[in-house]
Amino acid sequence: MSDPTGVRPWRDIERRQTRQISVGDVKVGGGAPITVQSMTNTPTTDVAGTVEQIRRLEDAGADIVRVSCPDQESSAALKDIVRQVNIPIVADIHFHYRRGIEAAQNGAACLRINPGNIGSRSRVKEVVQAAKDHGCSMRIGVNAGSLERHLLEKYGEPCPDAMVESALNQARVLEEEDFFNFKISCKASDVFMASAAYMQLAEQCDHPFHLGITEAGGQRSGTIKSAIGLGNLLWAGIGDTLRVSLSADPVEEIKVGYDILKSLGLRHRGVNVVSCPSCAREQFDVINTVKVLEERLSHITTPMTVSVIGCVVNGPGEALMTDVGFTGGGRGTHQVYVGGMPSHRLKDEDIVDHLVxxxxxxxxxxxxxxxxxxxxxxxxxxxxSAAE
Structure with a gap:
C-alpha cells in the first residue's frame, strides 16, 4: 500500500498477493519490497570488467543483476564473478540447457530460461534438478520475439494469449517436477502486448512476476515506454521485481527503475526532487539549478523529498510536504524550508551549495x-527474553 495510514486513500495501491521466492538472500513476491534489476553488457568472460560493472550497479542501488551465459566459458566465469560481488547473480540462459546446469554449479542465485528456445522437457528437467541441487531459483522468461513455434502456428503471431499460454505451460512443467521457487516474466517491446499479457497471467496464477518492456529503446524513448508500461502494471498492484531495458549505461536502468517506483510511492531510495518547469516569474535559474543539484545529491541514499520552486505561487505549498524546500523570492532573497516549516532565508550565497x-x-x-x-x-x- 502506498499510504498505509489511509489518510490519502486515492494513493493506495493494493499489491497482488503472490507466493514468495528467494533469489539468493533477496526475497521476491509475497509482500517483499519490489526489487530493481539490471543486466551487465560486458563480455562475461571479462571477469574484471564484469565485476566492475556489477559493483557500479550495486552502488546505484541494484538488488539483483543478470549476467548472460552464452557459452561454456561464460558460465565458468560465474564462479569468479559471484565470489567478488555482494548481490545475487541471475544467469541468463538461452538455447543450450547445459549452460543452466553449469551456472547453477558455479554459484548463480537464479537461472533465467526462455521456454521458446531452451529445448525439450527432458532438458528442462535437468536444469530444474541442478537448481534444486544448488539452491537456485528460476525465472520463466517468456519473450514475444521468441515464442515456441507451435504457439506461433496456433495464434498466427505473437500476442498476449500466446505469451500467457507459454508461461503457464512452462510453469506446469516446473511444478510437476516439484519445483516452485520461480517467477515469471512476459515481456514484449509493444507496451500494449506486454501489459495485456501480465494482466491476463495475473488472473490465472499466484507466481511472482518480473516486469519489463523488453527492447524498449534508447534512454529517453525507453524510459517513457517503460514508465507507461511498468507504471500501468504497478499501479494495478502487479509486479514484484523489474528491469527497465534501455540501450544505455545499465546504471541508468537502475535509476529509472527507482524513479518509477518512487513516483508511485512503492519504494524510495535517494532524493526525489520536486521542481517547477520555470516561467517568467522565476527568481533564479530553476532548470540549471535542478540539473546540478540532482547530480550533487546522487550520493544520498536516504529517502527524501526536496522541492525547488522558482516563485511564491506554488513554492510554499510544495515545501510543506518536503524534507527540504526552496522557494525563489524577490531581490535575490529566497526562502528555505526544513521539515515542511520555514527555516531561514538565503541571499548572496550559491543556491546549490547551500541546498546540498x-x-x-x-x-x-x-x-x-x-x-x-x-x-x-x-x-x-x-x-x-531477558526477564525470563
Whole structure:
C-alpha cells in the first residue's frame, strides 16, 4: 500500500498477493519490497570488467543483476564473478540447457530460461534438478520475439494469449517436477502486448512476476515506454521485481527503475526532487539549478523529498510536504524550508551549495532517528527474553 495510514486513500495501491521466492538472500513476491534489476553488457568472460560493472550497479542501488551465459566459458566465469560481488547473480540462459546446469554449479542465485528456445522437457528437467541441487531459483522468461513455434502456428503471431499460454505451460512443467521457487516474466517491446499479457497471467496464477518492456529503446524513448508500461502494471498492484531495458549505461536502468517506483510511492531510495518547469516569474535559474543539484545529491541514499520552486505561487505549498524546500523570492532573497516549516532565508550565497548542505544535514538527522528507533525496538524485543 502506498499510504498505509489511509489518510490519502486515492494513493493506495493494493499489491497482488503472490507466493514468495528467494533469489539468493533477496526475497521476491509475497509482500517483499519490489526489487530493481539490471543486466551487465560486458563480455562475461571479462571477469574484471564484469565485476566492475556489477559493483557500479550495486552502488546505484541494484538488488539483483543478470549476467548472460552464452557459452561454456561464460558460465565458468560465474564462479569468479559471484565470489567478488555482494548481490545475487541471475544467469541468463538461452538455447543450450547445459549452460543452466553449469551456472547453477558455479554459484548463480537464479537461472533465467526462455521456454521458446531452451529445448525439450527432458532438458528442462535437468536444469530444474541442478537448481534444486544448488539452491537456485528460476525465472520463466517468456519473450514475444521468441515464442515456441507451435504457439506461433496456433495464434498466427505473437500476442498476449500466446505469451500467457507459454508461461503457464512452462510453469506446469516446473511444478510437476516439484519445483516452485520461480517467477515469471512476459515481456514484449509493444507496451500494449506486454501489459495485456501480465494482466491476463495475473488472473490465472499466484507466481511472482518480473516486469519489463523488453527492447524498449534508447534512454529517453525507453524510459517513457517503460514508465507507461511498468507504471500501468504497478499501479494495478502487479509486479514484484523489474528491469527497465534501455540501450544505455545499465546504471541508468537502475535509476529509472527507482524513479518509477518512487513516483508511485512503492519504494524510495535517494532524493526525489520536486521542481517547477520555470516561467517568467522565476527568481533564479530553476532548470540549471535542478540539473546540478540532482547530480550533487546522487550520493544520498536516504529517502527524501526536496522541492525547488522558482516563485511564491506554488513554492510554499510544495515545501510543506518536503524534507527540504526552496522557494525563489524577490531581490535575490529566497526562502528555505526544513521539515515542511520555514527555516531561514538565503541571499548572496550559491543556491546549490547551500541546498546540498541542508539535504546532507537532514539526511544525517533522518538516519540518526531511524537508527535510534531500530535500537529501541531491538531492546524492546530482547526485554521479555531477558526477564525470563
Amino acid at each position: 548542505r541542508q539535504v546532507e544535514e537532514k539526511a544525517e538527522e533522518i538516519e540518526a532517528k531511524r537508527k535510534a528507533e531500530a535500537e529501541l525496538q531491538a531492546q524492546t524485543e530482547e526485554a521479555p
